[in-house]
Amino acid sequence: MSSIPTTSSPAREQWSGQLGFLMAAIGSAIGLGNIWRFPGVAYTNGGGAFIVPYIVALLAAGIPFLLLDYALGHRYRGSAPAVFRRLSRRFEWLGWLQVFICFVIMTYYAVIVAWSLRYTVFSFTTAWGNDASAFFSSYIGVGELSGSSPAYFAMPVSGVVIPLLIVWFFGLYTIARGVSKGVETANKVFLPLLVLMFLILVVRALLLPGATDGLNALFTPQWGALLDHRVWMAAFGQIFFSLSIGFGIMLTYASYLRSRSNLVGTGLVAAFANSSFEVLAGVGVFATLGFMAWARGVAVSDLSGISGPSLSFVTFPTVISEMPGGALFGVLFFGSFSMAGLTSFISIIQVVAAGFSEKFGWSTPRATLVCGLPSAALSFVLFGTSSGLYDLNVVDAYINYIGVVGAAIVACVGVGIVLNRLKVLQRHLNLVSETRVVGIWWRVMIALVVPALLGVMFVQTVWSYATAGYTYSRNFEAVFGWGMLLLVAVATAVFTLLPWRTPVDSHEPVDLDVLEGVMR
Template sequence: MNNEQWGTRAGFILAAVGSAIGLGNIWRFPYVAYENGGGAFLVPYLFALLTAGIPILILEFGIGKKGGGSAPLSWRNLNQKWEWMGWFQVLISFVIITYYSVIIAWALSYTKLSLNLEWGDDTKGFLFGDFLGVTDGVWNMGGLQTHLILPLVIVWSIVFITLYKGIKSGIERVSKFVMPLLIFLFLIITFRGLSLEGAAMGLNHFFTPDWSKVWHYKTWIAAYGQIFFSLSIGYAIMITYASYLPKKSDVNNSAFITALGNSGFELLAGITVFSILGFMAFENNVNISEVAAGGIGLAFVVFPKVINTLPAFNNLFGFLFFGCLVLAGITSAISIMEVVVAAIRDKFNLTRERAVVWVTAVSFSVSLLYATGAGLYFLDIVDHFINSFGILLSGLIQLILFGWFYKLRDIREAGNATSDFRIGAWWEIILKFITPSILLFIYAQNLIGAFREPYEDYPISALLTLGAGSVLLVMAIAWFFTRLSWKHSKSLNKKGVA
């Protein structure tokens, strides 16, 4: 039985914001915005926030609070036939944490490397060669990169200890410490970036609107993809966190605070990243487009180059930047793991401690695959398919089930009864008609794109086995767990109705 609860509302919100603010806010949003119209991108981004981000957050908070348990338990308690959906979301989280933890380990290693700028002048060659030992093809696994084992163990140890201690003493306490620290350190980086010569040029490129891109469907796909990616919706994190709320907790206002806090940090990250890229372009007398990048390339290739070029305090700046990546990643990793731990704990009636031990052991073992010479290939392919097909499919099914086969009004009224402000019928209209239609279009475009040309020119065998295979395996294992009988749980609604 789930007896744990958040100690304070602030603790819950900080944990939810900590889950939302992750690596993607820092290395994904700035480049996505830049590539899709700069300042003009804020139009579809805000529309996606209002029609998908906040409404779905309210829905997932409502599901968790009303369902009263982990994702499978909450879905089953609302409708006995929907347990599979909960396991689908849980297993998506499991897949994500196995490679997300490895990226945090990279950032932890680079935090140490920054003290002596050990990556040298050829930052790209160092990352893919000396550091990751990337092989010449997907199916050439190479050896285990032993220097990654210690940072990976440290990351998993932090996650393990936090979850082992529970909600109040673990997740809430860590969130209350880490989130203010992250904001403080990131503001230092922001002020430093804004003080650099060429910063204004970078900000000009970031904010200058290209209105021609606003009406292109790819811009809207990018906006909705960013909202799903950054707000942790669609893979049961917010459902799980909300299940630990007291019955009289506010969910509407908490959803707005979480979403706006996340978006505020993304905007701050955009300002920070492009002020620094402006400096880089100025120093090398090149256009901003020649230094702008996103994802792993931005964090582990471009930024080390920037750090090398800084006129002073290079080591400190590098330590702060990669330290921020670690902090942002850790809070997200904790939330992703809690989804899996809570589900296993509820299904098999285990103690928290035992569930944490088993889930961590399995997850850590799988994560070692991404620490091999072919690990970067595995990570790229699996991440692309899980995000483009797994999470989007989860979000779409979730909206269809609740919009058309469940009384959304029940969740809305339950939330309104305990919230600072009430949401109206507009919320139901958005979740029933507008957002599902948009997600269906995006999903169709992703499918068409997958058949049109192989992702990043990877071998078809790798895309089918690692990419499509990971999504199908998640579905199959979800079905398997659904078929298993529940161990005794007082929180289990035997009739499977709300």
């Protein structure tokens, strides 16, 4: 069968095959949020009943938007700025917005991975002793885990510096090696190891006394919660952030696929693999929490710290200290936690490096260093300090719930309504995939349903942050919350106005009529 004509540059990197792309996509989707966010979100939003809105959100928003990212990247063959520039010059800024959102995310994501690497070492001797909370506070250089009026402290935390250097070296080295030799190879090693280690951890957790109580607490349905709109918004938010969609990652990854790729099939496998791992993480986490409640003679509902940093770096170390064979359990948990973080971390860097490389005509290693070194420096200055946890909490909340959600809404409305490109993208998805299942339902979801649901979440979040604040003082959040969003907006405007050093406008997507003839 003849090859499919394409005008994309022959020098553009490609995955070695469909499997390499699939593993990279799953590796990006399975990250820290799967382990420390999903169990807590499910538990506080209806338990077993949460599975209903979760599945609806997966089918109605997660998979449709994932396919949008795939279609854009695969058809227009470029980084996020290049893809949106090729769609319309009016929308190049949206690509740069996604790039600089990723730039900010990778500055603090690296620090969390560094903490988990250090805790993997701590696990061998259960170094936190009998007071995991005080140990974590001491390790990251703060006196307590929460406070109403924190302030920025420039004092670097010595225990964070070395693991953070390791994380950044790994990330930049992997991306500099390229898509197939770097990103793909790393995921082929780390993803199977991650799944194997976590499966062992879950089996061990299920054998602990009280594990059943933990699972009952997680999965007992509270059907009344389904009448609360906040539960549905929580489900859509979890799916959205978990799949790594809307901020350039899957779009960029799909751009390295060969012309003939089963986009729909791959998207479905990646989406359901990610959700399956989230449920697996929930089983492992709550079986462990059930043991903790049993050991203390309390109900699971009386435990605190069931999500976020407290779950990973306080609650779990506490359980590890109390359980037989805790050191091995700790190594498995923090080792798998680290690998989940590393595979997601490199996908975030890839978005930024690809944007710089194509805009200025730089080689991949050069683009990686130019964008990676400043981000690494900010990582140490902002989040590797004594106030790093506070800084991280605020930046993460504002960048994700305002920046990422806002960018996704613009993408849906821009592509679906303003530019009216969904019919072309729908046809592209169907032609390159083994089954033609993408129909008008997909266009309705992208153009109307997804932006409407995300719009509600966006307005509620902006109003809440503007009127009541997030958690800390207004001045602190003005700097690290609104201030960070402002810096992203300014960088987006500047890089949009800079001239391209590569012939970005000369690219023409594959003629769909020709493609259809070849596929026959």
